[in-house]
Amino acid sequence: MREPLTPFGTEIVPAPPGSGLLPYGLPDPGREPLLPAPRELRIEAVQHVAIRVADLRTAESFYREFFGMEVVWRVRRAGERWEYLPADFDWDAGIRTGIYPQYVLLRNGPLALLLQFAGRGTVFVEPRLVHLSLRVAPETLAELRADVLVREYPVAQSDEHAFVFRDPFGITWHITDLAESQPPSR
Numbered sequence: 001m002r003e004p005l006t007p008f009g010t011e012i013v014p015a016p017p018g019s020g021l022l023p024y025g026l027p028d029p030g031r032e033p034l035l036p037a038p039r040e041l042r043i044e045a046v047q048h049v050a051i052r053v054a055d056l057r058t059a060e061s062f063y064r065e066f067f068g069m070e071v072v073w074r075v076r077r078a079g080e081r082w083e084y085l086p087a088d089f090d091w092d093a094g095i096r097t098g099i100y101p102q103y104v105l106l107r108n109g110p111l112a113l114l115l116q117f118a119g120r121g122t123v124f125v126e127p128r129l130v131h132l133s134l135r136v137a138p139e140t141l142a143e144l145r146a147d148v149l150v151r152e153y154p155v156a157q158s159d160e161h162a163f164v165f166r167d168p169f170g171i172t173w174h175i176t177d178l179a180e181s182q183p184p185s186r
Helices: 056-067 091-097 138-151
Strands: 043-053 070-078 081-084 103-108 111-117 129-136 155-159 162-166 172-176
Touching (some): 138 162
Parallel strands (some): 129 172
Antiparallel strands (some): 103 111, 155 162
């Protein structure tokens, strides 16, 4: 019986530490320090601050008066889609008809507040700050999404242009590359 033939030079022999002979031109940790890859994140703007409120009408009125904010939109869930309410929405008529917004987006210059209706009489046992939203460059969105996944932070939503995650300190972040705030997806 013959021994199987092994071609000459096919055995794998590790390079000695410090020799600089690592594959693919990788730096040898014995000779050069490994440095983290340079990272450039482009945060373009705070997209909005989302606040949960028990009385949406009163909250809208307060922020409009106090910060001089304008209503960008009011929306409510209608089945599987979002229904934008008219700009001249009548709160009293809305209460009588049951057509009531779930979200109101207010803006004055760079400040945008997304008011989320929690329900009348709600007793808040968790923070009223729903999330912070940042607009970033598309390449930064991909990099941050990868970082969140590698670190195994809880992700609540993820789609092509945005994702929502909770950081280790309990803050929920909405990261997007879209220029305008959209109603939350479900």
